[in-house]
Amino acid sequence: MSVAFEVLLPSRIEGRVELRASSSFIGITGPSGAGKSSLLRCIAGFEKGALTQANWGNMSTKIGIVFQQPLLFPHVNVEGNLQLATRHASEHAISINEAVKGCHCEHLLSKQIATLSGGEAQRVAIARALVNGPHILLLDESLSAIDAVTRRHIYAFLRHLCAVSQLTCFVVSHDIDELLLLSDEMIYVCAGKIKAVGNVDSVVPNMYQGGAIHTPSAILNGVVECIAEATLSSHAEESTHTNAEKTTHPEQEMLIEHATDFGEPDQNTVYQVIVSGQRLYVSQKSLIAARSSIVRSKVASFSECEPNQADKNEIDNSLSAGGQVRLAVKASEVSIDTNTAAMTENSTSSILNSLNCVIEDITHFDNHKSGRVLLNLRIINQNDMSEDEQPALHAVISTLSVSRLQLAKNMLVIARFKLL
């Protein structure tokens, strides 16, 4: 059963949302004042004047909300806040230990609220909401003050919870690229109306036309092959400095050939990822584990779904060889090469990533004087796939390049881009 809701709060927000049953991490974006927070407040039932009809899938729904301002209770410390939230926790709520670990705030438990920084307070606020065990968690720019690395970890934790438990997250953020990468489906709100709902590929064009994004990003699905050679060399060199008994080359070769467990990679680890049968080199910060392989049956209702160890392992190992991942490619970072014979192996460019594409469309920006055009590309899959399954890619290039390279519709080109 799909999740659906309809809201009407005159002059603030109106529209209908219908989501796939499998979607549990929903991104909400739009310009400031568009009605995103009003939408969340309607869902939470805080707007008395709103007409809200929701179908969450035949269950008694517990809705949690975390505002941009953490609103921690200052008369108790961090642990006191978490304890208060457990007073009416639902059966499937996670423990305080699990929540503080996932939200990176274990070390803050004994701290007074007044001593927390903005980012720390936001982490505690999310942990507080999680220990209450909501079915729906509304995050209204709740991670805006958290540094990018920690934020990505917390998002990964939330997506993990969404995958293995009954949780569904609605996340409002202005970091559109991050949201596109993370979300199963997107909701685009503009001028008090829900303009578009659906998977990322279908919503991005609406956002682009609505002016919410200057250049559209493409979301690609891929499979991790292994850690890229250069990264392993670097790791191996570090290990030889610390352990004299280790030799570099044989270990590197062994790791490259048999790597299935990448140890503790960091944000700068570069992975080899197969997308549409072609190899890309992607840093960890540019990709995120996909959940498509996780069996999650919201259709069977939210009531009996317990996280199991198999699901957890699948999430934990998603960045191991064979793990499915998603990555975002910004149109502004894609360049076009018409020399289709010069693929990565014989290219003289430092840009490692190259995908064979066909130009589907050349769109001039509204302002013709801008000197930029948008190319809509279709990646040519090395495997046999129908045209519908072939992923799209976008590139913003200059009109000068279009004329110099004599680019035209249906032309074969190589799209080059970095994902570091």
Add this chain to the structure above:
Amino acid sequence: MGYVDADMVNAEMLNTVLLTFKLALVTSVLLLIIVMPLAWILANWQHKAKSLVLSVLALPLVLPPTVLGFYLLIAFSPQSALGQWWLALTGSTLVFSFQGLVLGSLIYSLPFALQPLYSGFVQLDKRYLEVASSLGFSRLEGLYRIVLPLCKAPIIVAFGLSFAHTVGEFGVVLMIGGNIPGETQVLSIALYEQVEALEYERAHVMSLGLLVFSFIVLALLYRFNGGADPSSGTRNIDPERKR
């Protein structure tokens, strides 16, 4: 200050001091019980008549105490409905009694308890209650566990101001309480009596005592309120503001 002699503090004066503080304590406690829900309702009430209601409740701030005392004297007299009802209920008159003094003090000191609490509740970020509600707290539990601890400062200020103001009460007490030792003779009235009797030494002791007491209460309230005006009672209401 050689005229401040411990011998002057006799049993009668001690009784007067005890009665004054008893009246202030009973009034302040009752006021908190009455005013807390009243302030919460007013803070969340949106109506055209709100300013009118607030004006009526703030009247004792500007009204001459003798005016208020005169109307209370009429209302408490056995000829009035309230006075008759009280007489039938207790067998004694409301006017010139300790109970009458408490009732008069409640009305007279009401704005001093109401203003800090009202300001505190108005300035409280109502999203705290929304968060509490999303965490499963009932409205009452949210008020008890979240709002009241958050509004600790205005509550203490309201108690302190109404206590100190009741101790210094004169006009209303004179009108409805008279000057009955052990029953209605509070410090301010006793002081007036000493001055009339030209007992300046005793008057000095009482005046100095009231002066020091008032100063200490206000100094404590200012210190507690972080230098802000205690009557606003808004310190620490929204801790997020500092971020």
